[in-house]
Amino acid sequence: MKKLEKIVLAHQLKRDGFNVSAIARKCGVSRNTVYTYLGRDFEAAVEWVETLRARKRKLDIYQEVILDWLREHPDLSASQISDWLEERCNFREIGESTVRTYVKELREKYHIPKVLNKRHFEALQELPRGKQMQVDFGELKVKTTDGKTIKIYVIAFVLSHSRYKYVEWQEKPFTTRDVLRCHENAFEFYGGITEEIVYDQDKLMTVSENGGDLIFTEEFQAYKQNRNFRVFLCRKADPESKGKIENVVKFVKYNFGKNRVFHQIETWNEQCLAWLERKGNYQVHNTIKKRPVEVFALEKPHLRKVSLPLSFESNLSYSITRMVHKDNVIKYKSNRYSVPLGTYQPNGENTVYIQVEGEKLFIKASPDGILLATHRLSTNKGKLIKNTHHSRDxxxxxxxxxxxxxxxxxxxxxxxxxxxxxxxxxxxxxxxxxxxxxxxxxxxxxxxxxxxxxxxxxxxxxxxxxxxxxxxxxxxxxLQEQVPEDELSGVDVPTELLKQKAALRDIDGYIKILGGV
Structure with missing residues (x-):
């Protein structure tokens, strides 16, 4: 509703006997605004509205820039626009609420509706300082400088008490070794480690809940013992138990990453850290009503110090594992690579370890075991790469x-x-x-x-x-048929029983059972 229409409506409601509170509710404004409306007659109201239209605002010089952003990305939030103004235009002279009002008016004036994504949140119990950290993964499709669309992957950390965040991106799916390397970077970023870390049921770290006796992957179990932290594993289909990190991943993807052009992963991570400093960890958190960076300053002394960072930079790692399929192939980056016939065992352990060196893919039965296969990596997708000696003649x-x-x-x-x-x-x-x-x-x-x-x-x-x-x-x-020994499956059956024949029931007995005459 336009301001002039609201002023006229306020006067009409006042004449009809409505009090100020009722008028405020019907017009959707505050009571102070109602007093302002009632203090002006129609002519004064028209003059005042025209003055408002003619006045210049600080954001007017960026109006075309903001409109271009909104037209190209209709789902942009006012908070994201506020961040872009600070990052790209070095403009930080007004508050985020002013940007929100200005963007709302531009959307109404130029008919650019916002695409809404419904989000659900559940309140969680606040934890003491240094108690818990939550970790989760995400992925995002982004546009590159040459107009292509690629998928990049993110791991996010958040301290449950202060909501202080750390984020790291990479261009390929995370392996166990990548996850551990990012943990070390996060501990260095925070200057310590919490007593407990919350994870989803991810195959990179866990094998099974096992009725509460958690079974971890071999490499993660060794790392957990080395760093001495407790693991809280979320139950399946229970995102509420790690709601803080769920929100962080969405915040990072849609406030920092969405509609941003990708150049290279190093630059992308640098931009993300800068975003954390000015936005992700600086903006007042909606739940705790404080800036995470300020709360973190009080939480940091409660974090447990860690020893020197562990190194996970070796490219000769066998932490990447794959399952051997029943047709004796493994899948790697959308292609299938053969292993020798008989590698797959129907009821056996069919995990193999792979290593990438340059353009070669090496497959081993164990990290230090014999080499099963060597293949040249394919740059295509959907291909079967098969060694001739892996086939039966x-x-x-x-x-x-x-x-x-x-x-x-x-x-x-x-x-x-x-x-x-x-x-x-x-x-x-x-x-x-x-x-x-x-x-x-x-x-x-x-x-x-x-x-x-x-x-x-x-x-x-x-x-x-x-x-x-x-x-x-x-x-x-x-000549009676002989039962071969190898077909008895090692069962110790007396010879007398093998010679016996089953008793035959008379046909009248079956008729009686079936209810016949």
């Missing part, structure tokens, strides 16, 4: 398999005809067919030639048919 294997079976028969020409037919009919299952043939040869060798003649004569072109025929001939000759 299928043609040689099948041929050797056939030779083994062929030598078991007296008439090799006949068995060759049968084998060729199997290969043609069952190209995908030829190995399975040969295994069935080999089983028949092993258990019923005296009858295999007779069974082969029958199959060729009757056109039975299946290893399963062959097995049934040879088994049939063995029964005719009175």
């Amino acid at each position: 299928r043609s040689k294997g099948i041929a050797a398999y056939m030779d083994t079976i062929r030598t078991s028969f007296h008439e090799e020409e006949k068995i060759q005809v049968f084998l060729d037919e199997l290969h043609q009919r069952y190209p995908r299952y030829i190995r399975d067919q040969l295994q069935i043939l080999q089983k028949a040869v092993k258990h019923y060798k005296p009858f295999i030639q007779e069974a082969l003649d029958t199959c060729l004569q009757k056109g039975l072109w299946s290893a399963n048919d062959f097995y049934d025929v040879v088994k049939h001939f063995s029964k005719i000759q009175g």
Whole structure:
């Protein structure tokens, strides 16, 4: 509602008998403003409004700049614009509330509505100084100087008492070693460490909650013991338990990072630290109503001192792990790299360690174990990079398999005809067919030639048919089928039980059970 309209409405409501408080509520202004409105008649009000329109304001010289920002980024907040004015225009002569009012008027005048993102917060119990630090990760898509869009990754730290923040960005997803290096940088930034650190259930640090007996990754467990801090691990789907850091990550992404042009990661981190100094740690916090930098000055003496920073800069680290998939490949940067056949074990430990040196990718079974594979890194995405010796020589294997079976028969020409037919009919299952043939040869060798003649004569072109025929001939000759020892799986079963047969129920019994006559 325009000022002149509000003044007219205030006078109308006063004539209708409304008191000042009721008029203030209906007009959406304070009672003091209502007194000002009622103190002016219509002509004086018109003159006063015109004066307001004509007056110059400090932000007018930046009006076009602010409009350009709003048109390019309609979701910009007034707080972010205030920071940009300070950073890019070196303008800090007015308060943030004045910027908020000015931006609101520009949005209304030039019809630039703000894109709103609904956010939910929950109040948490305040903790004593030096008690707790919270850590979390985030990622953000940004525009580069050449117009491309890339994804960058951030780790954020916040002291729960003072809300004092530390942030670090990088261009690739975080590894365990990256996380530990950033911890060391954060401890150096704060000048100490808290008693407890709160984490989400991240695979870089934790393996399992294990009913409260937390299981950490090997490298993080060693680091935790070295630095001697307690870990509080958030339960799944419970963001409220680390609400402070959740808000910090959003604040960093959308107040500092959003709509900012990316040049290089070093410059980006320098800009972020500068933003923390002037904004992230300087702006009055909405909950504690104090500046984090001032509260931190009181909290710092309560932090536990740490020894000299640990080094995590070596590029020869095997902290990056990958799972071996059932097709004996690992995934790395959107590509698949092969490992030798048999590396994957259905019920085994399928974790391998990878190391990147220049353009080479090395895969090991353990940090100090044997080398499983070496690959040249691919710059593409969605590719399968496979070493030739990681594949089975299928043609040689099948041929050797056939030779083994062929030598078991007296008439090799006949068995060759049968084998060729199997290969043609069952190209995908030829190995399975040969295994069935080999089983028949092993258990019923005296009858295999007779069974082969029958199959060729009757056109039975299946290893399963062959097995049934040879088994049939063995029964005719009175030879009981022998149960191979390797098929008993080591179970100690008395011989008498193996010879026993199940009792057969009379057909009348089944009819009675089923309710028949």
